[in-house]
Every structure is written in C-alpha cells, then in structure tokens.
Amino acid sequence: xxxxxxxxxxxxxxxxxxxxxxxxxxxxxxxxxxxxxxxxxxxxxxxxxxxxxxxxxxxxxxxxxxxxxxxxxxxxxxxxxxxxxxxxxxxxxxxxxxxxxxxxxxxxxxxxxxxxxxxxxxxxxxxxxxxxxxxxxxxxxxxxxxxxxxxxxxxxxxxxxxxxxxxxxxxxxxxxxxxxxxxxxxxxxxxxxxxxxxxxxxxxxxxxxxxxxxxxxxxxxxxxxxxxxxxxxxxxxxxxxxxxxxxxxxxxxxxxxxxxxxxxxxxxxxxxxxxxxxxxxxxxxxxxxxxxxxxxxxxxxxxxxxxxxxxxxxxxxxxxxxxxxxxxxxxxxxxxxxxxxxxxxxxxxxxxxxxxxxxxxxxxxxxxxxxxxxxxxxxxxxxxxxxxxxxxxxxxxxxxxxxxxxxxxxxxxxxxxxxxxxxxxxxxxxxxxxxxxxxxxxxxxxxxxxxxxxxxxxxxxxxxxxxx
Amino acid sequence: xxxxxxxxxxxxxxxxxxxxxxxxxxxxxxxxxxxxxxxxxxxxxxxxxxxxxxxxxxxxxxxxxxxxxxxxxxxxxxxxxxxxxxxxxxxxxxxxxxxxxxxxxxxxxxxxxxxxxxxxxxxxxxxxxxxxxxxxxxxxxxxxxxxxxxxxxxxxxxxxxxxxxxxxxxxxxxxxxxxxxxxxxxxxxxxxxxxxxxxxxxxxxxxxxxxxxxxxxxxxxxxxxxxxxxxxxxxxxxxxxxxxxxxxxxxxxxxxxxxxxxxxxxxxxxxxxxxxxxxxxxxxxxxxxxxxxxxxxxxxxxxxxxxxxxxxxxxxxxxxxxxxxxxxxxxxxxxxxxxxxxxxxxxxxxxxxxxxxxxxxxxxxxxxxxxxxxxxxxxxxxxxxxxxxxxxxxxxxxxxxxxxxxxxxxxxxxxxxxxxxxxxxxxxxxxxxxxxxxxxxxxxxxxxxxxxxxxxxxxx
Numbered sequence: 072x073x074x075x076x077x078x079x080x081x082x083x084x085x086x087x088x089x090x091x092x093x094x095x096x097x098x099x100x101x102x103x104x105x106x107x108x109x110x111x112x113x114x115x116x117x118x119x120x121x122x123x124x125x126x127x128x129x130x131x132x133x134x135x136x137x138x139x140x141x142x143x144x145x146x147x148x149x150x151x152x153x154x155x156x157x158x159x160x161x162x163x164x165x166x167x168x169x170x171x172x173x174x175x176x177x178x179x180x181x182x183x184x185x186x187x188x189x190x191x192x193x194x195x196x197x198x199x200x201x202x203x204x205x206x207x208x209x210x211x212x213x214x215x216x217x218x219x220x221x222x223x224x225x226x227x228x229x230x231x232x233x234x235x236x237x238x239x240x241x242x243x244x245x246x247x248x249x250x251x252x253x254x255x256x257x258x259x260x261x262x263x264x265x266x267x268x269x270x271x272x273x274x275x276x277x278x279x280x281x282x283x284x285x286x287x288x289x290x291x292x293x294x295x296x297x298x299x300x301x302x303x304x305x306x307x308x309x310x311x312x313x314x315x316x317x318x319x320x321x322x323x324x325x326x327x328x329x330x331x332x333x334x335x336x337x338x339x340x341x342x343x344x345x346x347x348x349x350x351x352x353x354x355x356x357x358x359x360x361x362x363x364x365x366x367x368x369x370x371x372x373x374x375x376x377x378x379x380x381x382x383x384x385x386x387x388x389x390x391x392x393x394x395x396x397x398x399x400x401x402x403x404x405x406x407x408x409x410x411x412x413x414x415x416x417x418x419x420x421x422x423x424x425x426x427x428x429x430x431x432x433x434x435x436x437x438x439x440x441x442x443x444x445x446x447x448x449x450x451x452x453x454x455x456x457x458x459x460x461x462x463x464x465x466x467x468x469x470x471x472x473x474x475x476x477x478x479x480x481x482x483x484x485x486x487x488x489x490x491x492x493x494x495x496x497x498x499x500x501x502x503x504x505x506x507x508x509x510x511x512x513x514x515x516x517x518x519x520x521x522x523x524x525x526x527x528x529x530x531x532x533x534x535x536x537x538x539x
Numbered sequence: 540x541x542x543x544x545x546x547x548x549x550x551x552x553x554x555x556x557x558x559x560x561x562x563x564x565x566x567x568x569x570x571x572x573x574x575x576x577x578x579x580x581x582x583x584x585x586x587x588x589x590x591x592x593x594x595x596x597x598x599x600x601x602x603x604x605x606x607x608x609x610x611x612x613x614x615x616x617x618x619x620x621x622x623x624x625x626x627x628x629x630x631x632x633x634x635x636x637x638x639x640x641x642x643x644x645x646x647x648x649x650x651x652x653x654x655x656x657x658x659x660x661x662x663x664x665x666x667x668x669x670x671x672x673x674x675x676x677x678x679x680x681x682x683x684x685x686x687x688x689x690x691x692x693x694x695x696x697x698x699x700x701x702x703x704x705x706x707x708x709x710x711x712x713x714x715x716x717x718x719x720x721x722x723x724x725x726x727x728x729x730x731x732x733x734x735x736x737x738x739x740x741x742x743x744x745x746x747x748x749x750x751x752x753x754x755x756x757x758x759x760x761x762x763x764x765x766x767x768x769x770x771x772x773x774x775x776x777x778x779x780x781x782x783x784x785x786x787x788x789x790x791x792x793x794x795x796x797x798x799x800x801x802x803x804x805x806x807x808x809x810x811x812x813x814x815x816x817x818x819x820x821x822x823x824x825x826x827x828x829x830x831x832x833x834x835x836x837x838x839x840x841x842x843x844x845x846x847x848x849x850x851x852x853x854x855x856x857x858x859x860x861x862x863x864x865x866x867x868x869x870x871x872x873x874x875x876x877x878x879x880x881x882x883x884x885x886x887x888x889x890x891x892x893x894x895x896x897x898x899x900x901x902x903x904x905x906x907x908x909x910x911x912x913x914x915x916x917x918x919x920x921x922x923x924x925x926x927x928x929x930x931x932x933x934x935x936x937x938x939x940x941x942x943x944x945x946x947x948x949x950x951x952x953x954x955x956x957x958x959x960x961x962x963x964x965x966x967x968x969x970x971x972x973x974x975x976x977x978x979x980x981x982x983x984x985x986x987x988x989x990x991x992x993x994x995x996x997x998x999x
Contacts, residue, residue, distance in 0.1 A: 102633070108806055110638040113890050116629035119598070119616035132590035138597060138616040155591035158670040162678065164587035196636040203638070218806050254808055254931060261810070261931050301934075304960060304996035305775050335584050336694025336730050339737050415594050454925050456940060458730045458739040459767075461956060463926070463938035483929060485936040487958050533998050535936040535958025 074241070076142035077233040080124055084149040085235050089126035089156065091171040092149070093234035095372060096122040096140055097414040102195055103224035106202050109210075114199070117226075121414040126152035130168035131159035132396075136415040172399040177238035178370035184362075185245035189273040190227040198223065198274055202249075205286045209253050212290035215297065217261075218254040221286070223247075225274050230372075238374035245273035246365075246519060248508070251286040255293040262482070264293030265451070265467060269365040269508025269521070292449075292468055299482035302469065302534060308444035309486065309532045310437055313505025315466050317522030318450040319529075320427045321511070322464055323493050324355055325522075327457040328382045328390070329408075329420040329513075330397035339460040339490055340388060348388045349494025352430050355383040357392055359407055359423030365508025365521040366423040373409040373418055380406045386494065394420045412516035419514055426523035430500035434526045437499045439475040441528065446470045446477060447484060450507070455490070463487040485535035493529060501525035540579060540593070541666050541703045547575035548597050548618050550707040550717070556620065557601060560627040570646045570710040570846065572600040574887040578702035579668060583677050585694045586685070591670060598887035599623070603630045608643030610634060612890040642873040647846035647882075649713045654842040657719065659833045662748035665701050665721040673699050676754060680727050683757030689765055693732040697757065699725045701749075708847035716847040722838070723749055724981075727757045729764035738767040738953075740941065745981045746836040770955040771944065773997030779918035780990045781911045781945065784978040786921045787900065787985045790928075790935065791970075792826055794963055795819070795856065796895035798930050799863070801870035810933035810963065811861060818859045820967040823903035826856040828865065830880070830896035838897065838981035845884040845891040853879055855895075858903070867893050900985035902973035910948070911974045911989045918945035919954065919995055928963055936960040939995070954997070961993040969993075 077094045084092035098120035105112045122145055123136040133155030135148040202221050209219040229243040247270040254263045266289035270277040311319050332338040340348075359368045359377030368377045373395045382390050393401070394409025397420055409418035438446065446469060453464030469481040506523030550573045557571050575597040582589045599618065604610035613630035615622045677697045684695045701723040708716045726743035740763035744756045782791060798811040811819065830850035832840045844850055846868055854862055863879060864870075870893065871878035882891035912918070919942055926937025939957045943950045969991035977986050 110640055111636075114611040114633045114637045115890060116611065116613040116626075116633050117888060118614070118622065118625060118629065119888070121596070121616060123594075131588050134590060134592040136592070136594040136596070138595065151593050155593060155670055158674060159581070159588035159591050162583075162588040162674060164585075167585065167587040167589075195633050199633075199636045218808060220806075220808075254806075256807075261807075263808075263929075263931050301960070302936075304958065304994055306996075306998050335696055337696065337728070337739070415596060417590060417592065452927075456739070458728075458737060459940075460737060461938065461940070463940075463958075465926070465936070483932075483934045483936050483960070485926065485938065485958050485960070487938045487956060489956060531998075533956055533958055533996055535938065535960050535996050 073140065073231055074233065074239065076145050077231060079142060080145035080149045081233055081235050083146050084124065084126045084153050087150065087153040089128055089153050091127040091235055092125065093232065093373065094122060094124045094145065095414055096231045097228060099226060099228040100190060101224065101226040102198065104199060104202060106206050106219065106221040108218060109206050111199060122148065123414045124148040124152045125417065126156045127171065128156040129160035130163040131156050132417065134417050169400045171395060175236065175405060177236065177374040178240050178376045179238065182242040182369035184271065184369060185227060185243055185273055187243065189275055190225060190245060192275045201279060205251065205283065208283055209251065209286050209290040212287060213255065213294045215255045215257050215294055216253055216290055217256045220252040222250040227273055232374040234374060240370060240374050242369050244271065246271060247274050247277050249282050251289040253290040253293045255297060257297045260297055262293050262296040264289040264291065264296060267507060267509065271362065271365060271367050295480060296468060296482050299480040302481040302484045304535060306531050307534050308441060308528060308530050310441060310444060310446045310526060310528045312448040312526055313503065313524055314449045314507040315447050316524030316527055317426060317506055318453045318464055320355055320524055321422060321425050321522040322453040322455040322462040323488060323490055324382065325357065325422045325425045326455045327490050328392055330391040330393045330401060331420040332457050333391055334397055334400060337458040339457060343388050346388055347386050348491065349383060349386040350497050351386040352500050353383055353386045353494050353497055354428040356381055356428060357422050357425045361424045364424040364506055364523065365519055368423055371407045371409045372411040375405045375407040375409060377407040377423060392420050392422065394418055410518050412518055416516050419516060421513065421518050422511060422520050424521045424523065427525065427527065429502050429504050429525040432499045432501045434501055434503060437501055437526055437528050438472060438477065440499065441472045442474060444472045445481065445484065445534065446472050447486065460490045461487065462490060487533045487535065496530040497527055498530060499528040501527060540669050541577040541701065543575045543577050543703065543705060547705065548573055553599055553618055554709045556623050557627060560624055564627060564631050567606055568604045568646055568711045570602040572887055573707040574598055574704060576702060576704040578700065579673055580700040581673050581677050583681060583697040585696065586681055588674065599626065600887040601626055601630050602646065602890060603634050604643060605634065608640035609637040610643060611637055614888050643869060644872040645868065646710045646712060647714060647848040647868045650849050652716055652843045652849045654718065655831065655833060655840060659837055660747050660840055661719040662721045664749045665723055666703050668701055673701065676725055676752060679754030680725055680757040683754045684727055684729055684761045686758055687761045691731045691733045691765060691768060692729060692761055694730040696728040710847060714847035716843045718842050721747055723752050725752050725756055727760035729760045731764045731768055733768045736768060738764065740764040740767055745838060747840065751836055767941065767953045769952055771952040772955045772999035773944065773957055774999045775996045777992050778995050779915045779992045781918065781920045782988045782990060783920060783922040784980055784983065784985050784987060785923040787988055788980065788983040789924055790966065791988065792898045792900055792983055792985060794928050795826060796828065796898055799855065799865050800893045801864040801866045801874065802893050803930060804864055805870055805873060808931050810931060814861045815864060817861060819861045819964060820856060820859045821970050822859040823906040824856060824859055824970050825854060825901040827899040827901055828853050828855050828895045829899055832897045835979040835984065836981045840897060844880040845882040848878055848880040848882065850880045850896065865893050865895060867891060898983050902986065906972050907975050908972045909975050911972065911987055912945045912948050912950060915945045915948055920945055920950050933963040935963055956998055958996045959993055966990060966993065
C-alpha cells in the first residue's frame with residue numbers, strides 16, 4: 072500500500088513539472104536507557120514514522136515532509152515540493168543549473184539486514200537487567216569507582232525509497248550502541264574513563280561479552296588516568312592508535328572530500344584532484360558496503376548501492392564522495408554517500424566506513440623508532456573546518472614516548488593539524504587494523520559511521536596542553 | 540504557510556485519549572507533552588538558490604511513574620487511537636522494568652504560570668510567512684554580503700529557517716500549560732581566498748520574531764571572514780586573553796551553566812558540585828539565567844519549563860558567589876530545595892533534561908572599560924572555539940578556531956593555528972575587566988571579557 076502511494080506521489084510531482092522526484096518513507100522503533108547511580112534513568116520507548124518528498128526543477132530542490140504517510144498526505148507533499156522548487160528556480164544561477172544524470176544504477180528490491188520482530192525477540196527487561204549488571208561489573212573493578220553511566224540504545228528502522236528514475240527499494244536494519252562512562256575518585260582527584268560498543272543488527276545478534284569488555288576497559292582507563300599528568304603544550308610527533316587514527320582520517324581528510332562542500336566553495340580540497348596531498352604510503356578509502364563495520368548501509372538514502380570509494384591513492388587525491396546532485400553536477404557517478412538522518416532531512420554527502428589502509432610497520436617498531444613523542448589512544452570527539460583547513464580532536468588517554476619507550480601517562484590531550492600538511496607528515500603506517508563506531512554530525516544531521524586505521528605516526532602535530 | 544490549525548493535533552482530544560488509556564492500565568502518575576510544529580527552510584549556495592523545505596512535524600511524549608518511583612518515557616509521532624494505545628502500553632511495560640527510586644516523589648507540582656505576553660515568544664508574521672518572503676530575505680543577505688567588492692570573497696552561502704510550534708503539557712497533578720512559540724534564523728557563511736590561503740567566518744541573526752532578522756548579517760559575515768586572512772603563527776606561551784562574546788558562551792557562561800546541572804552534581808559528575816555558596820569568580824562577576832527575558836533576541840524565553848513548571852529569572856553567580864544549581868522537579872525533590880524550573884526538551888522525542896535559558900553576564904560597573912586591549916603588549920583575542928570542557932574536572936583544552944593577536948593594545952593579525960589549555964576555576968578567577976558593548980547572541984548576552992591569561996600553544 073505504501074509503495075503504491077509513493078509511486079502515485081512521484082507521478083504527481085512529475086505531472087506538475089518535477090524533472091526528478093524521490094520520496095522516502097521511514098518508520099522506526101527504539102529502546103534506549105541510561106543507568107546512572109546504579110539505577111535506570113530515562114528508559115525510553117520510541118515509535119514513529121514519516122515521509123519526505125523531494126522535487127528537482129531547474130537545479131533547485133523543493134522538499135516537503137510530513138508525519139502523515141497516507142496517500143492523500145503524500146500527494147499534498149508532492150504539490151508542496153514542486154511549489155517550493157519552482158519558487159527557487161528563478162534564482163538559480165545558469166552555471167548551477169543541472170539535470171539528474173541518466174544511466175545511474177539504483178538499488179532495487181528488498182534489503183532486509185534485520186528482520187521485523189527481531190528487536191522484540193529479547194524482552195526489554197532482559198536488556199535492562201544486562202545494563203544494570205554492567206554497572207556492577209564496572210564497580211567491581213576498583214573501590215575508586217564512584218559512579219557509572221551506561222547508555223544503551225537499540226533501534227530498528229525501515230525505509231522505502233521510490234523515485235522517478237525507476238528506483239523502488241525497501242530496506243530494514245537494526246543497530247545497537249552502548250557507551251560506558253566510569254567516574255573514579257582518589258583523594259581529591261576526579262577522573263573518568265569511557266568506551267563505546269557498536270553493532271549492526273538488533274540485540275539478539277550482539278555479543279554481550281564484547282559490551283562487558285568495553286565496560287571493563289572504561290573502568291580501568293579511569294583508574295589509570297588518576298595518575299596521569301597534564302600534557303605539555305607544543306608541537307610533537309604523535310602515534311595514533313586504531314581508534315584515534317580512524318577519527319583522524321575522518322576529520323583530517325574525509326570531510327574535506329565531501330563533494331557538497333567542494334561545490335559550495337567550502338573545502339580546501341576543491342580543484343586539487345590529482346594533486347599529491349600526502350606521503351605515498353597513504354591510501355584512504357570510504358566503503359559503505361563493509362557489513363562488518365558500524366557505518367554499513369546496504370544503499371544510501373537516495374537508493375544508490377553503497378560501495379568502496381578510494382579518496383587518496385599512494386598519497387594522491389583521486390576522488391570525492393558524492394550524492395546524486397554532486398555527481399550530476401560534477402559529471403561523474405554517485406558513490407552511495409547521499410545520506411539523511413531521517414525522513415525530515417534532505418540527504419547530504421556523508422561518509423560511511425572511512426579508513427586508512429595498513430602498511431608494514433609493527434606497532435612495537437613504530438614506538439621503538441620514536442625518540443620523543445606522544446602515543447595517543449582512543450578519542451573523545453573531533454571536528455574539522457574544511458574551509459579553513461583545520462581539524463582538531465581529543466584523545467582519551469596518552470603516554471609520553473622517550474627514546475622508544477612509553478613513560479609518563481598524560482590526560483586531556485587535544486591535537487590540532489592542517490589538512491594540506493598532515494598527510495605529508497605521516498612517516499610510519501602499521502600493519503594492524505582496528506575500528507570504532509560512532510555518530511557524525513553535519514548540518515544538524517547525525518548519521519552512524521565508523522572510522523578505522525592501523526597505528527601510524529605523524530610529525531609536528533600541535534598539542535594543546537595545560538602545563539606551562 | 541506555517542499555520543498548524545488545519546492539520547495540527549487536537550491537544551484536548553489527545554489528552555483525553557491518553558488519560559483513558561492510562562486509567563485502564565492503572566499507572567498512577569503521568570505527564571503528557573504534545574508538540575505541533577511546522578517549519579520552513581531555504582539554502583543558498585554561492586549566490587544560487589539550492590533548496591527550499593517545508594515540514595510538518597508533530598508528536599506526543601509520555602512519562603509515567605508509579606508509587607515505587609519506577610518511571611519511563613515513550614513517544615509517538617502519530618495521534619491515532621492505535622498509536623496512542625501502543626505508546627501508553629510501551630511506557631507502562633518498560634516502567635515496570637525500571638529501577639524503583641525512592642527519590643522520585645512526583646512529576647511537577649501545579650504552580651501558577653504567568654504566561655509571558657504572547658508577542659514575547661510568538662510572532663504571527665512567522666506563521667504567515669510565504670516562501671517568496673523567505674526567498675527575499677536570503678537574497679537580501681546575499682546582496683548585503685556581496686556589497687563588499689573585495690575580490691578575496693570566494694563563496695557566500697546563506698540559510699534561512701523559520702518555525703512555529705505549539706507546546707502543551709498536562710500532568711496528573713493538574714498541570715495544563717500551553718504556549719505558542721516561533722523562531723527565525725538567517726545565517727551567512729563567507730569563504731575568502733587570498734592566493735593559497737583560504738579561510739572563512741559566519742554570522743547569524745535570530746530571534747522569536749521576524750523583525751529581529753536583518754539582512755545586514757551578510758555584510759557582517761563578509762567583514763568577519765576578510766578579517767581572518769593573513770594568518771600568522773604564534774609562539775607557545777602564557778598570554779593575556781580577551782574573550783569575545785562567542786567564546787564567553789563556550790568557555791565561561793555556558794560552562795558554568797552546564798556544570799551546575801543538579802543532575803550531574805547529584806551524581807558527583809561536576810567540578811562545581813560542592814561550590815554552591817562559595818566564590819567561584821571575582822566579586823565583580825555576576826551571571827543570570829533569564830527565561831523571562833522580554834526584549835532582545837529572547838531566543839530561549841518561555842513561560843513554563845519542559846515539565847510545565849513556571850520559569851523564573853535567577854541569579855546563578857552573584858558577585859562571584861555561586862548561588863544555585865539548576866533543578867528540575869526530581870533533583871529539587873531529592874535535594875529538598877525549590878524547583879528552579881530548568882527542565883528543557885529537544886522535542887517530543889526525548890524526556891526532559893536540565894539546562895539553562897538566556898544567560899546574561901552582568902559585570903559590576905566599576906570594572907567596565909571602553910578598550911579591553913589597552914595595556915596588552917602581546918595577547919590573544921579569543922573569538923571562538925568548538926571544543927567543550929571536561930565537566931567532571933573543569934579541565935578544558937581545545938583549539939582556538941578563530942583568534943587574533945593583540946599587539947601594543949591593538950587587535951592585529953589573525954592567528955594561524957593555536958590550541959589552549961586551562962582549568963575553568965582558574966579561568967573564572969582570572970576575569971579582570973569587561974567591555975562596554977553588550978552583544979546579544981541568541982541565548983547569551985554579554986560583553987567581551989579580559990582575562991589575566993591562559994596557556995596557548997602555537998607552531999612558530
């Protein structure tokens with residue numbers, strides 16, 4: 072019934088003058104909760120649905136959204152989307168007019184990564200009990216643990232996409248995300264350790280032992296950090312572990328390769344395709360089809376199948392990430408990176424699973440070869456300003472390296488660098504590989520992603536420390 | 540265009556329907572939040588209109604609790620009988636799995652709400668806004684940005700968004716609170732290029748009414764962006780610092796307001812947890828949380844909080860002394876103090892949390908000066924950072940996203956790349972003087988502020 076209504080709405084938009092039209096109908100259910108002070112807090116059950124219709128006329132989009140997914144409502148959205156596109160069309164500059172490229176291959180049929188009912192196959196009560204047990208596990212690690220925050224969130228989403236170029240897709244996917252934050256205190260020193268677990272699929276397919284391991288890691292990290300010293304400020308050689316390294320690749324390179332910021336004149340990488348931007352050992356990939364990583368999508372929000380896209384090959388910038396619009400405007404194929412947070416958001420160019428390919432150094436060799444530097448582990452958050460060329464991220468934990476040996480433990484290390492310089496400064500890439508899942512925000516929309524990398528070393532990174 | 544009368548929710552019918560369901564299922568306490576909204580947005584890319592959006596989003600959020608203090612939250616975006624029944628059933632079923640909590644006494648108690656005059660929080664002109672009016676504003680901002688003929692201006696991107704919302708809150712203590720609200724924001728991003736150097740800045744104008752929206756934001760953004768060209772590297776060191784209003788929000792006023800969230804404090808997770816009644820800043824510094832603000836942008840003004848409790852203006856820091864934490868019903872009951880009415884929500888999809896409203900920095904007059912840079916031989920004008928502090932320890936390190944050198948009392952070159960590290964209590968105590976120009980930046984009203992200094996790392 073929904074698909075019929077969607078097809079009718081697409082036809083309507085086309086009749087009214089849309090050169091291209093697509094429509095997405097989303098529905099979702101979720102369970103999320105927080106454990107704080109050994110008690111449940113904010114146990115949330117969610118249920119929702121909605122639709123968005125997008126119409127393209129003369130290079131401008133009209134977009135209308137509604138929570139009412141009846142046929143009548145979708146038809147009204149089509150009218151509004153066309154009306155809004157027309158209101159913009161006369162203000163589209165000639166050089167920015169475009170038509171959707173022909174011959175684009177859309178996904179078709181059903182992609183059922185998680186089946187209906189899987190989320191309910193494990194009772195909510197069991198999930199809550201599991202989270203309360205995580206609190207006990209963390210507290211048992213040390214008498215210094217003063218509080219434990221566990222956030223658990225499980226979601227199941229279904230989406231249908233129909234467009235005027237023949238796409239007709241239905242997909243469903245579940246996700247689980249947990250975050251442990253363990254507060255520790257000794258004398259007057261307060262510290263915290265944190266760790267994330269992410270999983271594609273509902274809780275029935277997740278590994279509880281892996282979540283427990285993440286909680287133990289968070290508690291142990293908090294206790295370790297009690298002894299950590301403030302970091303000295305200045306420029307240092309740093310070694311990034313898998314998790315921090317992944318975020319580094321995401322912030323330092325991934326965002327600047329998103330073609331919408333290139334077209335908006337807001338990326339420092341505009342016009343640099345084919346240029347050497349890094350050491351020849353540097354290869355950076357985005358691959359939404361990797362179903363083992365948290366940024367996995369069977370297809371993007373525009374119905375383009377996910378795929379592997381090489382951004383940097385042997386240190387040369389070879390590609391950008393595209394959605395339907397940027398690919399049409401830049402005369403290339405879309406890469407399956409048009410993603411919207413939900414039905415009420417326009418798709419934007421977004422990363423999926425972004426990683427640096429491994430090379431041949433062992434981790435011990437990288438550390439042993441470093442005379443003076445900082446070994447940075449795991450991340451708190453990161454961000455980039457692609458139009459300024461600056462990026463910044465914070466690691467959770469770090470150790471000083473002196474003459475190839477790890478010495479002082481450091482806390483609150485903030486790292487900052489410049490996109491056009493930093494890939495040249497990578498001088499050792501490890502042979503290992505590890506990832507972490509998370510959420511990436513852009514233009515007010517949040518989507519799940521994963522970032523991955525081997526250990527690697529970068530020279531001359533600016534570190535914001537607290538010590539004089 | 541943004542009228543919600545035709546297809547908006549019927550709040551009274553929803554209230555009756557939820558109450559009937561709850562009665563049948565036997566929960567003791569409940570709180571129903573109904574939100575009906577419509578929004579319009581336009582984006583312009585490099586002087587060319589790119590997209591226009593219209594959205595109608597409505598939903599119902601329900602909290603339930605029983606005598607044992609077990610509580611849960613559930614929401615639905617649909618108001619039909621089946622969806623409401625499912626929402627109520629889900630809420631009650633997960634409530635029964637939640638931990639009993641003896642500190643939970645009740646949802647918000649009924650107290651007299653004095654609604655702000657409707658023109659303080661709602662502008663009918665936003666409801667009547669047509670797509671062509673919005674296009675005109677975006678084009679106006681573009682023209683304003685382009686009025687500066689400087690060839691180094693590389694790209695101008697403009698966005699406009701307006702929304703109107705009707706909020707209703709009912710609970711089992713008899714609360715029946717309703718308010719119409721509107722918001723509008725026009726923002727402009729300007730990227731500038733000079734040879735190989737690329738940089739940018741942005742400016743926005745926002746408020747509860749359309750009259751606050753000025754297309755001059757374009758020219759301001761251009762001016763700000765051009766100012767960021769010609770960056771110089773700086774040496775690592777301890778510098779005197781002037782915090783611009785954008786930075787005051789993140790590293791000073793917003794940091795204090797964030798750290799006095801009573802929920803975090805009660806969980807032992809805030810560095811200001813044990814500071815109520817004690818000095819945390821010099822005696823010339825005061826900070827007010829004012830949800831009743833009736834002039835200026837009034838961006839976060841509202842008559843009642845997200846639990847339906849009346850909002851009130853409160854002095855957070857009075858002459859340097861931390862006066863209060865920010866409470867909701869639960870934390871106030873637990874601590875045995877008065878509810879400050881600081882519950883907020885991100886919409887019907889999330890349960891209430893604690894936050895501040897409009898923050899107003901109030902310096903003592905004898906510490907207000909005309910020229911904050913006067914007497915600084917070498918210092919930093921700290922304009923903006925996107926980082927956030929460690930609320931548990933008060934340690935704050937991050938990147939100065941936008942900053943300038945101060946040399947011999949004058950703001951000179953923008954700085955290339957710099958990071959900072961400071962403990963917030965040290966930073967609060969290092970406040971020296973305040974500028975005489977007050978900036979109202981939607982949610983934060985403050986002059987620029989001079990600090991004794993902080994550690995800044997550079998790459999010279």
